[in-house]
Amino acid sequence: MNGFRVARYIRSGVGTFLSGLCAGAAALVLLLILGYVAIKGIHAINLPFLTQLPVPVGESGGGVANGIVGSFITVGIATLIATPIGILTGILVALFGRGLIAEGIRFLSDVLSGIPSIAIGLFAYTLFVEPFRHFSALSASFAFALLMLPLIIRTSEEAIRSVPQVVREGALALGMSVYRSTMYVVLPAARPAIVTGLLLGIARITGETAPLLFTAFGSQFWELNPSNPMAELSLQIFTYAIGPYQSWHEQAWAGALLLIFAVFVLNVVARLVLRPGGAR
């Protein structure tokens, strides 16, 4: 009897140790990346970097202000496009989830989430750049919206499903229409989880670079009109990182640090929203 017990303790101990080791390794890699980017990038982050335009090759200084603003605009428009479509689709799939249409949408959304972002970029290029012979931030927003969409659909569906059916039936039994019970009772109850999905969707596209190469294209100037080519932070990192100058490399690291920080903040906010009492 004792031997059996000892063996069980040993197995439990070994299991705990191994899973702890793996978790530690994963966390260590993340910390190494964060630490390395921070060390390389922190000294290039200063006020001019955040507030000035890029300078021509050969001059020193300058910043990525136009890229920061450009990223905000592009991501913002993408969010405006993807949010209503994604949430409404999520509602449809969650409430009418057994039919052929809902199954089809769920399947297509899963496929969409697996398509490489560069292919989505090409699609946006064919649809919105080639016909107009003009790069634009709007075409980039379209590509971003496609990238966010499956994530928003899935998280909205899960969020609405997590509202107990008995709550929905309670609303119907009170004489509310399906529309009213969904809008006034189910959706508010699912809201924290939907907002979290939205923030994770934004975090997902904030660092995307590939679809921007042939849609937003990048710009050296202040550009606020989304129908024109626009500077993007992640594109600037790409350009600076493969450029031949030491000062460019430093700016690339600083830009990367900025992006990671933005994504980090989005993730933290997403977690806070999900906490009980958050986002009331």
Next chain:
Amino acid sequence: MTTTTLATQGLGASYGSHRVLADVTLSFEPHSVTALMGPSGCGKTTLLRCFNRIHETITGARVDGSVLLDGESIYGPGVNPIGLRRRIGMVFQRPNPFPTFSIFDNVACGLPREFPKSERAAIVEKSLRAATLWEDVKDRLSKPATVLSGGQQQRLCIARAIAVEPEILLMDEPTSSLDPISTSSIEDLMTTLSERYTIVIVTHNMQQAARVSDFAAFFLGDGTGVGRLVEFSETTKMFTKPGDRRTEDYITGRFG
């Protein structure tokens, strides 16, 4: 005061190809409490859900036979289930207050939108008093309903159901998730409410049926799992002189 009558004729219900209830013919006295009893899976909850047409909101669910409200079929072509559900209220097995609504809004939200704002507060107070919850919550009406205990939440759901002044109140095992004290307060409440409403209650608990109901219907699954009505009579008669051997076996605890 309501004199609305509710009756069924040859009522059956199924989920897809799975039949759960067949051939139920019953009628309910105004201002009485009728208990639907029987073991799990005998179709009594499904029967209750046919009365306010909430059964059909589940994909594949079907009803045959008829349910008559004041002699008119509630499954007729011109009947709007939304209007019907305002006449026939329901209290569920698990307390289901709307989680993001305040206590006040939970009670008021069933009222029609055009209902004057000034009278809402009076209706809310009246309903909460009727559900014996007013004293517990009168100082925190704006708090979310989720701060209440399970028994209080169930009484809130009863207040919500009676705020719209239904003619019939359906209760699906309303005390099964509550402690004995909350149970007893809700049972007292049912007796009071039956002065104004016709109540149909599903219960597993025979003592509860004996305590609160005037009439009782006993259901049992037949050999193929289809629920059927075995016996319907006054509760006192069913518990003292059951007309069917199977009812007697169930009541005396020989099975179920």
